[in-house]
Amino acid sequence: MRSVTARIDTQSIRDNAQATRDWPSHGLDHGETRFSRLKQLDTENVKRLGLAWSYDLESTRGVEATPVVVDGIMYVSASWSVVHAVDVRSGKRLWSFDPKVDRASGFKGCCDVVNRGVAVYQGKVFVAAFDGRLIALDAATGAKVWEKDTIVDRKYSYTITGAPRVFKGKVIIGNGGAEYGVRGYITAYDAGSGEQKWRWFTVPGDPSKPFENEAMAQAAKTWDPAGKWWEAGGGGTAWDTMAFDPELNLMYIGTGNGSPWARSKRSPGGGDNLYLASIVALDPDTGKYVWHYQETPGDNWDFTSTQPMILADLKIQNKLRKVILHAPKNGFFFVIDRTNGQFISARNFVDVNWASGYDAKGRPIETAIARSGDRARDIIPSAFGAHNWHSMSFNPQTGLVYLPAQHVPLTLQDNKNWRFNAGSLPEPHSNIGWNTATLVNMEPAKSKPFGRLIAWDPVAQKERWRVEHVSPWNGGTLATAGNLVFQGTADGRFVAYDARNGKKLWEKPTGTGVVAAPVTYEVDGRQYVSIAVGWGGVYGLAARHTERKGPGTVYTFVLDGKAEPPSFVAYQQGKLLQGVPYDKSQVSAGTALYVSNCAFCHGVPGVDRGGNIPNLGYMDPAFIEHLDKFVFKGPATSRGMPDFTGKLSPQDVEKIKAFIQGTADAVRPKN
Ligand SMILES: O=C(O)c1cc(C(=O)O)c2c(n1)C(=O)C(=O)c1cc(C(=O)O)[nH]c1-2
Numbered sequence: 276m277r278s279v280t281a282r283i284d285t286q287s288i289r290d291n292a293q294a295t296r297d298w299p300s301h302g303l304d305h306g307e308t309r310f311s312r313l314k315q316l317d318t319e320n321v322k323r324l325g326l327a328w329s330y331d332l333e334s335t336r337g338v339e340a341t342p343v344v345v346d347g348i349m350y351v352s353a354s355w356s357v358v359h360a361v362d363v364r365s366g367k368r369l370w371s372f373d374p375k376v377d378r379a380s381g382f383k384g385c386c387d388v389v390n391r392g393v394a395v396y397q398g399k400v401f402v403a404a405f406d407g408r409l410i411a412l413d414a415a416t417g418a419k420v421w422e423k424d425t426i427v428d429r430k431y432s433y434t435i436t437g438a439p440r441v442f443k444g445k446v447i448i449g450n451g452g453a454e455y456g457v458r459g460y461i462t463a464y465d466a467g468s469g470e471q472k473w474r475w476f477t478v479p480g481d482p483s484k485p486f487e488n489e490a491m492a493q494a495a496k497t498w499d500p501a502g503k504w505w506e507a508g509g510g511g512t513a514w515d516t517m518a519f520d521p522e523l524n525l526m527y528i529g530t531g532n533g534s535p536w537a538r539s540k541r542s543p544g545g546g547d548n549l550y551l552a553s554i555v556a557l558d559p560d561t562g563k564y565v566w567h568y569q570e571t572p573g574d575n576w577d578f579t580s581t582q583p584m585i586l587a588d589l590k591i592q593n594k595l596r597k598v599i600l601h602a603p604k605n606g607f608f609f610v611i612d613r614t615n616g617q618f619i620s621a622r623n624f625v626d627v628n629w630a631s632g633y634d635a636k637g638r639p640i641e642t643a644i645a646r647s648g649d650r651a652r653d654i655i656p657s658a659f660g661a662h663n664w665h666s667m668s669f670n671p672q673t674g675l676v677y678l679p680a681q682h683v684p685l686t687l688q689d690n691k692n693w694r695f696n697a698g699s700l701p702e703p704h705s706n707i708g709w710n711t712a713t714l715v716n717m718e719p720a721k722s723k724p725f726g727r728l729i730a731w732d733p734v735a736q737k738e739r740w741r742v743e744h745v746s747p748w749n750g751g752t753l754a755t756a757g758n759l760v761f762q763g764t765a766d767g768r769f770v771a772y773d774a775r776n777g778k779k780l781w782e783k784p785t786g787t788g789v790v791a792a793p794v795t796y797e798v799d800g801r802q803y804v805s806i807a808v809g810w811g812g813v814y815g816l817a818a819r820h821t822e823r824k825g826p827g828t829v830y831t832f833v834l835d836g837k838a839e840p841p842s843f844v845a846y847q848q849g850k851l852l853q854g855v856p857y858d859k860s861q862v863s864a865g866t867a868l869y870v871s872n873c874a875f876c877h878g879v880p881g882v883d884r885g886g887n888i889p890n891l892g893y894m895d896p897a898f899i900e901h902l903d904k905f906v907f908k909g910p911a912t913s914r915g916m917p918d919f920t921g922k923l924s925p926q927d928v929e930k931i932k933a934f935i936q937g938t939a940d941a942v943r944p945k946n
């Protein structure tokens with residue numbers, strides 16, 4: 276059987292960009308604009324949009340995938356990197372493929388066991404599994420064709436969450452892991468055979484060995500010459516964004532934060548630490564460095580530049596410029612010349628406190644608070660990012676970028692006592708492999724959370740309209756030629772807005788929070804809109820903003836669709852924990868242990884509501900009384916929880932119990 280994707284290659288993806296009937300690659304086109312030229316649906320008739328079908332992804336963790344759709348066949352991934360092929364005409368499964376990632380490895384990723392989607396090319400579907408394998412499937416049957424291990428050294432905590440891209444016959448993928456202490460890189464494989472074609476590291480490696488290339492030699496000059504960076508890998512993981520300009524024959528990657536976060540521990544002599552938090556242009560044929568622009572020199576705050584890029588051609592001061600549009604975690608919106616990496620402009624799209632702006636050369640003007648890490652202070656934006664991996668879209672008709680922006684309050688402080696892999700209390704998750712050299716929320720944050728959809732004018736560097744959401748962590752966006760903007764929300768709605776003014780035109784409930792981005796495509800002359808929902812990602816581990824907790828689901832809508840939605844599953848908050856015996860004098864020791872082992876997944880007991888991972892302040896007391904049964908070789912290890920055998924003592928567990936019950940008691944309403 277021949278698959279419909281047999282014809283998909285670099286040329287056909289370029290051709291499709293003219294009419295955008297299919298959605299053949301992650302961001303729709305090589306420029307990742309997520310702007311569909313279809314206009315059967317428009318601001319007038321969108322109110323008639325109804326459900327065509329829903330499809331159960333059989334997943335309970337975060338769903339971050341953008342579906343790929345070719346000739347009425349959808350390829351979409353769910354948590355644990357499971358791939359589904361669905362017939363759009365019927366909504367029925369054609370095949371599914373579970374790469375059987377060892378569920379016990381869940382804790383090896385910082386940010387939920389998510390997968391942002393697949394690539395298709397010449398009859399194959401490519402999925403990058405959470406455990407670091409890149410797998411090629413037969414698009415017609417879902418059978419495995421080849422599999423490669425992308426991980427350079429399994430002694431480090433590398434993972435993959437991103438969607439591969441295929442440029443000119445090469446499947447390209449980067450790895451995550453910079454919270455754990457790794458060296459970032461990106462690798463290209465031959466789409467046909469799986470043979471490795473090139474690999475580009477983002478930061479210099481072992482200083483006792485020669486540099487792999489000239490780019491590494493140049494980068495090393497911006498790190499402390501003592502070479503301490505190597506101890507924790509340096510970081511710079513390219514865990515999400517990529518784009519490609521076939522005319523310039525350049526591909527672009529966004530690189531991540533430093534390992535560890537605190538520069539004082541990574542590169543004590545200071546320096547910009549190239550190529551952290553940068554956009555880097557590479558030759559897609561050879562993986563050779565061409566240029567870079569560093570958005571956050573000397574990253575100190577987990578300010579990754581891995582957020583989705585968009586390539587656009589914009590008229591700026593009467594000159595048509597080939598640009599990259601980018602809104603990284605650090606809160607500034609960048610316009611960069613993509614032919615040479617030249618800085619054009621940057622303006623903050625939310626309030627920020629780490630820099631007052633960028634100078635004419637494209638360097639941030641840092642504020643006094645930015646590096647005063649000897650005390651806890653709000654860093655705005657926080658490590659959750661003013662914008663994270665949630666895709667933005669660009670409508671050339673309105674000239675606006677539709678950007679999911681947010682703030683999640685955190686205070687940061689340098690951890691003076693950090694040593695690599697020492698598990699130093701109370702550094703978050705330091706006992707399960709994190710190495711940030713940064714203490715979080717040692718004092719309560721003063722800033723306030725928000726989530727907002729912003730329509731941003733990249734030429735004027737100005738907000739044109741905004742919609743305030745109930746919380747941070749809303750879904751990616753889709754823009755269409757019918758002047759619609761689609762976005763799912765953390766509070767479980769799928770909404771269409773007028774692209775010109777942000778007026779809400781349509782909305783449907785989704786039965787769970789939405790973090791992924793929608794797509795649109797045409798089949799048999801009808802325009803469909805699909806979205807994969809499933810609350811999760813790093814923020815969704817411990818928090819939620821819905822009363823429902825439905826499974827991962829794909830919803831597909833069409834004009835006058837009349838399908839019944841699935842029955843929604845209610846979220847039930849447990850009773851506040853009561854009656855677990857504990858020693859009050861142990862609460863403070865338990866706090867440090869809780870932060871170093873439990874906090875980012877389970878949240879604050881009795882304060883957070885629990886996301887995909889239960890909040891321990893609302894458990895049945897029997898669970899907490901017997902906490903050791905869960906912490907040491909417990910049942911949840913088969914779902915991704917670490918086994919703390921040898922890492923915590925039974926006395927430590929008693930202290931953690933004291934913190935959990937003590938905190939629940941402290942927040943219990945008094946009457
Ligand atoms: O430094 C890294 O290697 C790395 C990897 C990932 C990832 O692979 O998901 C995230 C982050 N960092 C990160 O900083 C972050 O905020 C984040 C959010 C998410 C998510 O899927 O919700 N992943 C990641």
Ligand SMILES: [Ca+2]
Nearest residue numbers: 453454532577
């Ligand atoms: Ca990170």
